Amino acid sequence: MSPVDGSVLWVVVDADYELHPYTSAYLASLRAQEDASVNTERTYAGRIALYLSYCVDHGFDWAAPSMRKLAGFLHWLVDEPLPAKGPRAPVKPRYRSKGTANAIAGTAFRFLRYCALLDESPVSAELAAKLYEPKELRHAPPGYDRGEDGQFSTVDVKTIKFKIVVPGYEYLTDDEIRQLLDCATHARDRLLVAILAVTGMRIGEALGLRREDMHLLASSKVLGCDVAGPHVHVRRRQNANGALAKTRKSRWIPVGEDIGGLYADYQWERDRVLEAADCDIVFVNLFAAPFGQPMKYPSTYELFQRLAKKAGFAARPHMFRHSAITRWRREGRPDHVIMDLAGHVSRQSMDQYTHASDQEKRDAVNQVAALGKSL
Structure with missing residues (x-):
């Protein structure tokens, strides 16, 4: 860790602690x-x-x-x-x-x-x-640009690897998210679940939120921010808990008034822990030592394991991101808007976040069946 700015750098050393x-x-x-x-x-x-x-x-x-x-x-x-x-x-x-x-x-x-x-x-x-x-890219993802002369139609693949079946990405339905909110017994945990579900931000971005990022009033001009309506800012910065926004470009994500209510409930809960008074990070330890210190990913992962056990289905932080982006795409939001909300730098990054619901698959089959009957 740098003694100047606190930034974290990783190195590899040999048995004599010499840098490689x-x-x-x-x-x-x-x-x-x-x-x-x-x-x-x-x-x-x-x-x-x-x-x-x-x-x-x-x-x-x-x-x-x-x-x-x-x-x-x-x-x-x-x-x-x-x-x-x-x-x-x-x-x-x-x-x-x-x-x-x-x-x-x-x-x-x-x-x-x-x-x-x-x-x-x-x-x-x-x-x-x-x-x-080199390997010919036979089935390119939707929106993939092969180039004017097809120069991007081949990709480099490893010559040595195991052949595996790639598992599908999981996401949560709206009903499952509501169940998780009901399972959360603390205001802090309900706010964290709601923030992930509504904004689709990465867990590292959520754990790196600071109180100055929470602009939850109708107007934030008094804070020097011209963005209208309640919203949350995602900024890349070094944090004591190691949480870090993946992209360097800052962004803001609109939220509903319900987030403001959940945040107020959490503030009341947090104020009872005196050690948290001087910490600017939003999500801090309130129920286990070290009290008042920023939450880290391992304890957050354990929190979602407990919620999943109570709810009776799998629930991991990144599944909320899949849910949010899938919801935006089903609602017909333009790609450039979804990319900005999600912090993606390319359209290809969004393809893995598209999930077909059971009803959508049923409707597609019924449509084909109806077409067959008309022939």
């Missing part, structure tokens, strides 16, 4: 990207460290692995039990899924390909060329 220069360069290139998140940097640092450690333990040069060695790494990822989370050994060993192994190996491949582009790099261009192969 090529990993540092790669992680620095990630930070330079427009929509890079500190969470992405943390994840990639851990994956590359895992690859480098595997190379040391198995006695080969990380910069010059054979394709057989890389295949061995991929299979080791699923065969090797995961370390215990606590001091006690797990009753049943835990293993990585093939999808997780593909993601880790993919990060290692991107790292090697990046290193091959550097001057005086130990990674050869020949190795970098073997890591990926």
Whole structure:
């Protein structure tokens, strides 16, 4: 963590605590990207460290692995039990899924390909060329631009990977969201559920909200804001709890008057915890130590696990984002409006957030059946 501005930087060191220069360069290139998140940097640092450690333990040069060695790494990822989370050994060993192994190996491949582009790099261009192969994009997502001459019709895919079935993305119906609100016993938790459901913001963005971002009156001109109506600002900044908005571009999202009411209820609940008085973060710990400190993702994840157990169905923070974007698309909102609300930089990013409801699928089948009867 920087002593100057508090920003978090991730590095990889060897057994002698010496920086790995090529990993540092790669992680620095990630930070330079427009929509890079500190969470992405943390994840990639851990994956590359895992690859480098595997190379040391198995006695080969990380910069010059054979394709057989890389295949061995991929299979080791699923065969090797995961370390215990606590001091006690797990009753049943835990293993990585093939999808997780593909993601880790993919990060290692991107790292090697990046290193091959550097001057005086130990990674050869020949190795970098073997890591990926071109593949014809037969079924492009809706709105995908293949280019005037079809130059974007092929994509690079990893030459070594597990074949897996990609699971569908889950979302919550309006009725399920209402059930979760009913299951929340604290005003803070009801506000968090409502904020995620109404705004579609990422959980990192919600946990990074500050009280100065909550403009919940009809007019915010007294706060120096010309946006009319109640709304919430999403800004990328460093926060004590590690929460970070994914995109650097700030945005505001309109909300209803009900959010203002829920926020008022939460303020009354929060004011009873004296330790929270000096914290500017909206969502803080009120019911467990450290009191008054910003909520972090692990405790928030446990909160949604408890709500899901009470409600009787799966409910994770990111599912609210899928629900909001799906709702906006069903309502016929223009793509550029949805992109602005969601903080997306491309239309392709929205495709995974489109979900067909049971009724929509039923209506489509009935329409085809009616057409068949008329022939």
